[in-house]
Amino acid sequence: MKHSLALTTLLLAPxxxxxxxxxxxxxxxxxxxxxxxxxxLFIGNSFTFRHELKDIFKTLATxxxxxxxxITERVIYGGRDLFRHFExxxxxxxxRLQTLSDADLKRSIxxxxxxxxxxxxxxxxxxxxxxxxxxxxxxxxxxxxxxxPKRTRANASKREATRWMGDRQLIIKNAIPNHESxxxxxxxxxxxxxxxxxxxxxxxxxxPEIGYLQYATKFIEVARQQNTQPILxxxxxxxxxxxxxxxxxxxxxxxxxxxxAADLAKKPGPSSCLCHSRYIACKRPAFHSRFxxxxxxxxxxxxxx
Numbered sequence: 687m688k689h690s691l692a693l694t695t696l697l698l699a700p701x702x703x704x705x706x707x708x709x710x711x712x713x714x715x716x717x718x719x720x721x722x723x724x725x726x727l728f729i730g731n732s733f734t735f736r737h738e739l740k741d742i743f744k745t746l747a748t749x750x751x752x753x754x755x756x757i758t759e760r761v762i763y764g765g766r767d768l769f770r771h772f773e774x775x776x777x778x779x780x781x782r783l784q785t786l787s788d789a790d791l792k793r794s795i796x797x798x799x800x801x802x803x804x805x806x807x808x809x810x811x812x813x814x815x816x817x818x819x820x821x822x823x824x825x826x827x828x829x830x831x832x833x834x835p836k837r838t839r840a841n842a843s844k845r846e847a848t849r850w851m852g853d854r855q856l857i858i859k860n861a862i863p864n865h866e867s868x869x870x871x872x873x874x875x876x877x878x879x880x881x882x883x884x885x886x887x888x889x890x891x892x893x894p895e896i897g898y899l900q901y902a903t904k905f906i907e908v909a910r911q912q913n914t915q916p917i918l919x920x921x922x923x924x925x926x927x928x929x930x931x932x933x934x935x936x937x938x939x940x941x942x943x944x945x946x947a948a949d950l951a952k953k954p955g956p957s958s959c960l961c962h963s964r965y966i967a968c969k970r971p972a973f974h975s976r977f978x979x980x981x982x983x984x985x986x987x988x989x990x991x
Contacts, residue, residue, distance in 0.1 A: 725757040725876040727914075729777050729905070730885025733921045735762045757876055761864070763856055767887040768901035769813055774801065774853055775861035778908045780868055784877050785912070791869045795862050802857040806850035814849070816896050817889060878912045885919040890943045899950055906950075918947045 726743065728734045740758035747756045761777040763770065771777040776794045779786060801807060868875070884905050889897035898920075906916045920943050925935045934940070 722753065723755040723757065723876075724880045725878075726759070726881045726883060727781060727879045728758065728760040728762075728883045728885070729768070729771055729781075730760070730883070730919065731762060731766050731887055732764050733887070733923070734760060734883070734885050734919070735764070759875070763860065765887070766853070766856070767889045768884060768898060768905065769889065770853060770856075772901050772904055773809070773813075774798070774857055776865065778905060779865060780875070781879060781882055781905065781908050781914065782912055783868055783872055783875055788869055791865055795865050798857050798862055798865075802854045804854070806854075810850060810853075817891070879909075879914045881915050881917055882909050883917045883919050886921050886943075888923060890920060890946060892942065892946065894946070894950070899946060902947075902950060918951060920944065920947055 724747075726740065728740050734740075740760050744756045744758045748754065759780070761771065761775075761780055763775055766775070776798060779791060779794055882905065884902050886898040886902075889901075891897040891899065894900065894903070902916070902918060909916050922936070922940060922943075925931075
């Protein structure tokens, strides 16, 4: 996916929570060794892929935490959201990899192969009816007022007609080979992930039973079973800096997205950190770094409590 001067800001906070110590029942020596290593799994699309985000985070975290080791991995499908990660590509299998047998992974592969037929499944059709009717996809209204929109909806019907074809190809060419690779190289992955970063993509809906919140919850349930803490990463692809930004873009929408994700983070279970791709609400950042190219600017800030 091509980004056109997209401004992406990732907040991973607090550092003490990300790299800190959860209670453990391991023997003292094993516990001490485990606390020196923290593992992060990133699940998303190009907003997670660009500038090797997992590697940038690893570098910053290592510099800020001498003596600790950070393992970072990602599952990336360009332009795809958590719905497709969960229902089509079975990305949750990497989140729970070490609890699955080879037979379990082969079963997932067989199910994906059976799903990847020319005719889209009914649950897939129904999901997009819900999302496309959402008030949170106001592309026409946005384009009418914004001089530099990210994309147009003029060919929306054509894209929707070929959406399943593209997803079907990703199942066959990417998701199934990924599972085969995970199975062959499972020893290269940690016993369990300490954190999983769940990225949104044009799918945050005020109804928690639709879109990002619906599927973030599903991933969180899997994470809970692994004692993995989730991090909610809310992107703002509708924010652009092709022309100078002089006032907040879609301010109410951004605040609504943050509030909804914060409500989800307050639910019982592993604690969730919250980050939004435009709004940084942290005091006294422990460190931050700004990476710039001609097309994309990414800023990562990590803050203490």
